[in-house]
Amino acid sequence: MSVIPTIARIYANVLAGKPKEYFDYDEYKPQCENSENYCVTQKLGRGKYSEVFEAIHVSSKQKVVLKILKPVTALVFEYINNMDFKQIYLELSEYETRYYLHELLKALDYCHSKGIMHRDVKPHNIIVNDIHKRLRLIDWGLAEFYHPGEEYNVRVASRYFKGPELLVDYVYYDYSLDIWSVGCMFASMIFRREPFFHGSDNVDQLIRIVKVLGTTDFYNYLTKYNIELDLKLQDAIHITTRKTWDRFVTTENGYLVNDDAFNLLESFLRYDHMARITAKEALRHKYFLPITSHVATYQYPIASTTSKEDSQIGELVEIDVNNL
Structure with missing residues (x-):
């Protein structure tokens, strides 16, 4: 039986009404100067x-x-005028952690609403102006337009931020791939552990994920979408129970975590890509109440917030x- 394709829960058909030149980048001719x-x-x-x-x-x-x-x-x-987010994202205060994660989700919701998957979300591809508190998601070299039912290359994203769908060669992924990567970043930010899933190669990366999220949900995920596991992975993965998030709390990171943070993290890091929270949904999560209660509702385009x-x-x- 073949793999069961899925369709994104949000923005699945945003390209349907667009002319071909909107997404046919092979034919795009930039303005010359x-x-x-x-x-x-x-x-x-x-x-x-x-x-x-x-x-x-x-x-x-x-x-x-x-x-x-x-x-x-x-x-x-x-x-x-920026600093590399990778240099500071494990040193942010609790409020800054909420703020910059919220900004990142705004950027992702915007690009997803335009029919684009980034496919390489990681700290190195984020820059911030810490003075003006502005964030930019950069390096769109692996980005791709999302078309429902299309097969996509699984050789994308950096190893520590690869979603399980990539590691089991599931080609019908969607915007939710970016959400898994955000979850990996968020786990690093609140637990002060970088990277959170530290695999030595792609096989080991999946093993590290399974050791935290457990094998029960993993095999349920494979069964749900008729995904056949590579023999090498079958031999490498052993039965393990799900770890609770509080297991990663220490005296050093305890001030960064609470039930809301755990709930949001759980909604990011789910095997089943169809069950992950969307960027739009995440922006309304109560974890961000300290941010949203002080900030006016944002409007697109994000670029309009850039100062002279x-x-x-x-x-x-x-x-x-x-x-x-």
């Missing part, structure tokens, strides 16, 4: 497929970030980098 409009000031970093520079837009004097895709294409992004001190957000443009 002359490289002489920019002056590179310093190199910020590099990746496998790109190099990143800080630059100045000559006429407006605005700082921007140039991401140069190898070999010759550059994309211009908003500049944020950070940058003005324009259209994504492509420039010829031969003369940079």
Whole structure:
């Protein structure tokens, strides 16, 4: 019997009314701009497929970030006077933990509402301006549009944040994959344990998850969707009972946890992707009452909250980098 496909519980058909050019990125032609409009000031970093520079837009004097895709294409992004979230996310106060998690969920609800799965949510792909308390979810290189019933590549997300669906090769996943990754981050934030699921490879990653969430729910998940477990995984996974979240509470992290935090974490970290809370639902969770009671209801687009001190957000443009 074949695997049972599922359809996202939310935003499943947001692309149905969109023209093909909305999601057909292979045919997308970015607006072109002359490289002489920019002056590179310093190199910020590099990746496998790109190099990143800080630059100045000559006429407006605005700082921007140039991401140069190898070999010759550059994309211009908003500049944020930021710090790497990975450097601070285990040192946040209880209120800051709630606040930045709420901001991250706002970003995810927005991209999900546009039919997009990020597929690589992790601390390294989040930057914050701690002065203005602004958060940006970055690095959309693994992002993909969601179409109901479509099969997707399971070789996405970073190991410590991979959902169980990826680790058992379930190809009909959806936005809920991002929610699992948020749950892994949240567990690290409140338990001061980074990463929370620390596998040495993909097999060990699943083993680490099962050791916490137990085998009963895991095998129920496989049965529900007719997922056949790889022989290597069958041999590696042994019967284990579910751990309670309070087992991870210590004298050092106790001030960060409460029943609301446990309840939210539980709703993030569920084997069954269809049973996970959505970003929209999570934003209304009572864990965030200390935040939402002090903040006006947000409205899209999120970019409208950016101050002039950070940058003005324009259209994504492509420039010829031969003369940079």
